[in-house]
Amino acid sequence: MNSLKNSVRLVGNLGMDPEIKTFDTNKKLAKLSLATSESYKNDKGEKITDTQWHNLVLWGAQAKIAEDVLKKGDEIVVEGRINNRSYLDKDGNKKYTSEIVVNEFLKVSSRN
Template identity: 45%
Template sequence: MSGINKVILVGHLGKDPEVRQLEGGVSVASFPLATSETFNKDGKKIEQTEWHNIVLWRSLAEVAAKFLQKGKLVYIEGKLRTRSFEDKEGIKKYTTEVVAENFTMLGRKTDFEQDSFPRQGIKNGDELENNGLDNMGF
């Protein structure tokens, strides 16, 4: 039996997505996402925030760059991916990221600057035409 690698997050963007173009014109976007939970400890309300590194690829990265910005609330589905790299001193480091497979912008329509924005989930591989909204059922 194979395993399951599924992550679902609802949180606020910590900063605007950073988009890069890789070889072959492949787009990749990344941003930190904050999720918070509240609990009571000794009669006091405590809020604990976790930060997640989010990575989006190809057309999903382009849509994120166009519509997402710091502070916005978003629902993200994806999978965990751990990768290694060498820092400036040549020391091997590891990082764990959420590779997003789709996302949905949450909140009121007035929370977004554009008059129309995708209200349903956007999946990696969706075709982008007319500002990315044509083939998404809007």
């Protein structure tokens, strides 16, 4: 039950190709954006689509696989945990961000 305390599963489409960073130790980091959408009808019967964007972070072997097989527009399923952190921007201002640290992903379909 401990693994359910900070767990998230999302299905959506990639908004970008993986952005890859390789460190001195050859450890890889992949960053992606994922769009999830929900549709509903408003009071006038019009279809409304609400799209949320999520920042994904993949490390190590998962990052390497993402680099090799994922492209913008692909539909994927991810399982991971939410990580909230802060950082200083180039002007020294403190910024806050939330990201999904991906444990596993599955490519459902390609854009093409």
